[in-house]
Amino acid sequence: MLRSGYLAKEGLLKNLLEELQDPKALVLDHLVLSTLPYQELYFKQNGWKEVETFAFSSIKEAARLLRAKGKYWAFYPTTLYRRGLLIQENLAKAPVKPLLFPTSLPSTSYGGWTLLDEKTLVFSKETTSPFPHGEVLFEEDKTLPSRAYLKLYEAFMQVGSLPQKGEKCLEIGASPGSWSSILATLGAQLTCCDRAPLAPSLKRFSNLRFVQGDAFKLTPQEVGPIDWLFSDLICYPDKLFDYIRLWLESGLCKNFICTLKFQEGISLKALENFEKIPGSRLLHLFHNKHEITWMKTS
Numbered sequence: 001m002l003r004s005g006y007l008a009k010e011g012l013l014k015n016l017l018e019e020l021q022d023p024k025a026l027v028l029d030h031l032v033l034s035t036l037p038y039q040e041l042y043f044k045q046n047g048w049k050e051v052e053t054f055a056f057s058s059i060k061e062a063a064r065l066l067r068a069k070g071k072y073w074a075f076y077p078t079t080l081y082r083r084g085l086l087i088q089e090n091l092a093k094a095p096v097k098p099l100l101f102p103t104s105l106p107s108t109s110y111g112g113w114t115l116l117d118e119k120t121l122v123f124s125k126e127t128t129s130p131f132p133h134g135e136v137l138f139e140e141d142k143t144l145p146s147r148a149y150l151k152l153y154e155a156f157m158q159v160g161s162l163p164q165k166g167e168k169c170l171e172i173g174a175s176p177g178s179w180s181s182i183l184a185t186l187g188a189q190l191t192c193c194d195r196a197p198l199a200p201s202l203k204r205f206s207n208l209r210f211v212q213g214d215a216f217k218l219t220p221q222e223v224g225p226i227d228w229l230f231s232d233l234i235c236y237p238d239k240l241f242d243y244i245r246l247w248l249e250s251g252l253c254k255n256f257i258c259t260l261k262f263q264e265g266i267s268l269k270a271l272e273n274f275e276k277i278p279g280s281r282l283l284h285l286f287h288n289k290h291e292i293t294w295m296k297t298s
Contacts, residue, residue: 002053002122003034004049005034005112005124006048007032008043010030017032020041029078033122038050045129045134046112046127046129046131046133046134049127050125050126053116055119055121057119059086059090063087065121072110073112076112099139099157101153102153110132111126134286145176145181146176148179149181150287151259151288152232152257155293159257159297162186163186166188168189168191168226171190171193171229171230171232172194172215172216172229174193175194175196177192179232180202180205181205183228184202191211194212215233219246220253221250228253229255231257233259237262237271241273260282260294281295283295
């Protein structure tokens with residue numbers, strides 16, 4: 001019996017299956033249907049918490065069942081694409097448009113569903129993301145040095161708070177400066193560090209101080225109290241963990257948003273080190289690639 005489901009992002013199906021440990025799981029493209037109760041897995045893009053199956057005889061009957069279970073549904077096509085679209089066309093249509101930053105998590109929820117065969121629906125009314133298939137789309141700012149800022153947009157939406165004007169922020173691994181630009185625009189008093197320089201466009205911010213060099217030399221004792229610490233630095237998670245632990249032990253930083261990057265295979269042990277920190281959240285954001293975002297806010 002199928003009990004839960006997980007939609008893996010492109011390129012991370014293998015990682016999700018290693019986490020899940022269900023030899024009886026049914027894999028349909030990037031959708032994994034499990035015989036086990038729902039688990040919080042790192043590498044899901046969306047989770048289906050209570051999977052049900054339903055045998056139906058007509059498209060209208062299938063649509064009627066889904067409407068009775070919930071208002072909004074997102075069809076994940078794995079087979080019988082045209083038949084699935086005909087069912088989806090009989091369901092309520094919610095407006096989906098790019099989000100404007102800053103924003104909060106929407107209250108709208110979407111169930112997920114697919115077809116096992118011509119006469120069998122598999123679906124879950126309750127999913128882990130308020131977005132169809134967990135796809136978080138923002139209105140993009142093409143003036144910024146890179147698209148990395150989309151991760152920061154999404155992280156702020158998840159934690160539900162932003163640096164306030166005048167708050168002190170430290171960003172390590174800042175180049176080319178997409179995160180720096182967002183933080184400076186919010187009015188934070190920002191110190192950022194990288195071995196590589198920032199994009200020239202960031203010179204316009206009087207509230208931004210750039211330190212070129214080894215970011216790990218900016219210790220709590222040297223920097224002093226800060227409100228936020230940010231990192232999109234390319235380094236081994238264990239090295240970042242040791243640096244973050246310095247700040248946690250010092251008590252000089254209240255809030256953290258850091259990307260944990262994996263270059264030679266993903267280590268669950270490295271993730272567990274961060275997860276053990278009280279108040280931590282570890283999420284594979286939609287805009288993450290082979291990385292996880294760690295968040296801790298006061």
